[in-house]
Amino acid sequence: MTLLGAEDEGEDRRSLHERIAADLRDEIMSGDLGPGASLPSTAQLKDRFAASNATVQKALHLLKDERLVIGRPGASVTVREHRQRTMRPAAYMAPAASGEPYRWLSEVSGSGARARSALLDVAEEVPPADVAAALRLQPGGLALLRRQLLSIDDEPAELVASYYPLEIARGTALAGRRRIPGGTPTLLAELGYPPGRSVDRVSARVATQEQYRSLRLPGDLPVLRTLRLVLSDRDLPIEATVMVKAGHLYELEYTFVPG
Template identity: 70%
Template sequence: MSTTHPEPSDPRSLHERIAADLRDDIMSGDLAPGSNLPSTAQLKERFSASNATIQKALQLLKDEQLVVGRAGAAVTVREHRQRTIRPASHMAPVAPGKPYRWLTEATRLGTAAHSTLLDVTETRPPADVTAALGLDDTETAVLRHQILYIDSEPVELVKSYYPLFIARDTPLMAKRKIRGGTPTLLSELGHPPRLSVDRVSARVPTQEQHRALNLPSDLPVLRTLRVVYSDDERPVEATVMVKAGHLYEVQYEFGAG
């Protein structure tokens, strides 16, 4: 005898489900930056919802800064809210005197970017970073903690860890920015980046992440653990990067073979 399994239900409230569907339309490009959302009447028909429920869904998207608009006027998808991150473009060292590639890439896309160095300290890394760097449970590493901004908005929380045998008595331990970025400095120190491996997961934001990134709700963040290897597959850097999951996608590029 066959068994019929009930269809799983979505426990979220209706306005949260409507916001989720519209958010997906925005992130996939079906609702492009600068375009208007369907009218309230069209949304009421599409989702079989009341005017109040539609307005609550739209307010969620406004709070997330995905759309702009006011009551009684068209609601528009905000320009430049969805960004594609290309990790491979940030790995290589830059020429002397040139800015870090992340800043160059942001400028190329027509945005103003800068970073703020929050702290530089010697600390015991989290367990996954400890394992990635090949440290034992008692070893410490140098942490460089910063936050990245685009157009004055916080977009990414970055914690980079370096083994002491690499960082000791170098600019990595100084509480100031590194001109050209750490890929350039690591190359100058004899540890040129050869391979970068990313582990990406979606997580509920921690309290620190929620505050630092000024997140509107408990939407997931994208957490990337990036391990950079030098010659002989030696790990020289492990970085934990956290960004708002509803505003970003990560693009990876692979060659054939």
Template identity: 75%
Template sequence: MTVPHDETDGSDGRSLHARIAADLRDEIMNGDLAPGAKLPSTERLKERFAASNATVQKALGLLKEERLVIGRAGSAVTVREHRQRTMRPASYMAPADAGDRYRWLTEAEKLGPRAQSRLLRVAETVPPADVSAVLGLPEGGTALLRHQLLLIDDEPVELASSYYPLEIARGTLLTKRRKITGGTPALLAELGYPPRLSVDRVSARVPTQEQFTALRLPGDLPVLRTLRVVRSDDERPIEATVMVKAGHLYELQYEFTAG
């Protein structure tokens, strides 16, 4: 596809280098430019997009900042081997077996050699309105927050804020600022609240200041925000988690059966 030379053409108000980066980004994310593949040469990109050398280099610079490609000016630019990772939420919903690590960590290590979590904050707080609604809290009601950053190979993957009803959390390890063996699903099951049903609501958002900084985002690319409510017996809500990932680096895969 050839893009008009003008910086704006009335149909897409973004700068030409941003439009070039957007088209190449899409080809990287959908696999047309596979992990490890070389991007077309600067000359071919100049011809394809009717752009100057400086504009093409500026577009490639954006993709490098986004950690989608690697390479130096004047040399071949290639797609990173881990240009986009697929996360499968259902694979780590069940409680871990006794003594095992949190399932998110074991599943994430299939994508990279080292996964870890950093617990940032544990406190009683008023949740966001949508979280309060799914937990059935009154206006101004509080819940216990466990706020953590999840990483793969020291690269931030997900900022997760998990909220628990106080009548469940108080007096338990949930209130302690330390990691929980097997993760919170295992602890909730031990407390008599086994996870039975999880419902995800996924949306694309502009990152907040905290999300931008914690996830080391390169610009105003959207993030994927998942609001998950976990219910136990009698459909009682026992956990609501807001999970935020870089939209250009991660995708979510859900599997369904006909019925």
């Protein structure tokens, strides 16, 4: 067995074009290369990274596939106007007013984008272990699953799987195979379970096969996975939702008040 020496520790084993794309991606996501900005020319990138023309072009192709930049042969490559969206979960946690759409849809639409939700599945299933623990289910216990895909400007944005205790969901509109006006927070409040305290657990993951296909991911980039537990009065768990979005296209913003 060969052991890595100290000189090998921390070595970046990615191909050069992947390393170039990683550095440029970071500059785009941090705002150093803002929306509409032109990337350095091919000649400048060749000098900066000591790379061939073909290698630079492969790096740019990756960024195009990731929907971070746009460009065509013979023209400059520019950062897309919506290179990365900031999502503010607290803005759409509260129940919507009567007759109003789900707050996620209205918040996104308010930014000038087209937002849409598509219901993919409604079923009673054994949820993932972390979801089951959050809902305080017995081992092998079932929950009602509502799975949907949220889109922005006709591009998949977020894969959402929401689970509900059967004693709350059975026989209600939650179990129906249609969208719920105002979203589930509104319905839960009407059913006598007003959403109260929420807890988010956010992690970076490698996409599953379903997530890869549904979100049309271009490569082996991480996704952001949020497990949100919603509690009602007396800290009763009423909803546990797994939300997955492309990590290179979205960021989450939370505001905290010392207390």
